[in-house]
Amino acid sequence: MTAAPDLPDQARPTSDALFRASPSRRPRNMGQTIRWLLLFAGGIAMVMPIAYMISTSLKWPHEVYNVNLIPEEPMIENYTYVLEDGRFYLWFWNSLFIATITTVANLFFDSLVGYTLCKFRFPGRKLVFIAILSTLMIPTEMLVIPWYLMSQSFGWLDSYWGIMFPGLMTAFGTFLMKQFFESVPDDFIEAARIDGLNELQIWWTVAMPLVKPALAALAIFVFLGNWTAFLWPLIVTNSTDMYTLPVGLSSFGDEADVAWELIMTGAAISTIPTLIVFLIFQRFIIRGVVMAGLKG
């Protein structure tokens, strides 16, 4: 920035400027414009299903089959109707509760295990690490039958605990946290030890604050994963009261004679919260997703 402040752009000795001044400038700008317009059109197409979902949830029944995106007379009666029914309230609360508890459990346990495997030297370390890592290879679908039988014999069917217990810790999260604890210098931990902190205090007050970005990335993944989870909640719940939003929406949509605008309203209720969170923390979430995707 400060290297050559008084030189005009073109004269700055960077290779970038060198090529900007090339004679092909004009067609390239033309190409840029076309590229931008195509990308913009594609982006609009990508959000169309979401836009139509929200638009239809605001339409009167007589207008639903009109292809207009903007409702002629927007109304919120669909929402009051669906919410007055009471079930969506319950399902929303169930999903929120389950996703929150599971996220907190993952943040706690995954980082504790990741930290221990990263910073402690003890017999059995390698074995524990490989054992946990190998569970990444086991698909959930293979475990649902034994989990169901287990829940049946312990009376966990149709309960919050039954929905939550399989996801309280994940190998993905453990591995992610272990990777990030590598960046915490051993000297910090050593210094804290000399100061007389015990190992639990060191983990919680010294190491954890240094991996906050990783914790946030993990929280996003775990929360979103549990908010949208379908197969296991579908299997383990029986009563309407215990359904999560996806299971509830699925059964609601399958009821005879439910109007499409009401299904779209239910779909919007289960989608809009995550979209709002995303729009607020956009940059942060995208960075977290890349971090988790590449390191995990």
Place this chain on the structure above:
Amino acid sequence: MTFYRNLTIRQKQIAWAWAFLAVPVLFYGIIRFYPTGNAILISFQDWNLLGDRTWSGLENYRKLVADPVFWKVFKNTFLYLILGTPISLVLSFIIAYQLDKVRFMHSTLRMLYFLPFMTSAVAMAWVWRWFYQPVPTGLFNNLLAQLGIPQIAFLNSTTNALPSVLAPAVWAGLGFQIIIFMAGLRAIPVSYYEAARIDGVGWWTQLTQITIPLLRPTIVFIVVFSSIGFLRIFDHVYNMTTNNPGGPLNATKPLVLMIYGTAFNDFDMGYAAAQTVVLFVILLIVSLLQLRLLRSE
């Protein structure tokens, strides 16, 4: 406490480590490893959940090989894979490659492409299901009608149903792949391209000689990640075909839906467990291929 004080520093470390790991090790043992063994065990048994569990040896696997529905499902599952993976790979690469060159409103464009990833599969399956309805209900057929194009039977046709179910799955996963590709593109040093430009190398050669070879780890990651996703497809199929799960005529039924039906509608636990073992083996092969490909670098 005196016992603890008498330990050496190293012994204290070991004690702490195992204290931290005690609950998680129990968890992984009881919730991951024991069920894995249990699933394999049940796959050799005959059990309808109410009666006795009887040993049946390889009977479930024999039944599977002889079951025409299984082979139909097997074919469907791989159709999801061999259609879904290349389509989403090529689309996400093209979009990421172009998006990487755009500065104007870059983060807005990126947001538009990423938004579907934040939706719930069940909710969007119902939205797409509505799109696919015949006139006067469905959006797509209404649009076709306005343009004067003949109607398309999306979910009611044995040939169109599978791609129709696949489309929202590809759509929802695209944003994630684009973001990962863009991170991969950013990691390639600019000096490589500068050197190429000085040598007068065209964009196609730059793409095939610099970009794609250097993106190999990213490509392998995305291929495996999306392959596993398509092999395990369930939410979209289940919700788009609730009136006739996996239909019409099993045309859309993937392996996970067959497992679900066998276990929780027919309560044929042994047979369902054998199907999960098959899924496990398929996913294991895909994961091992990934390790192979990454290692041979």
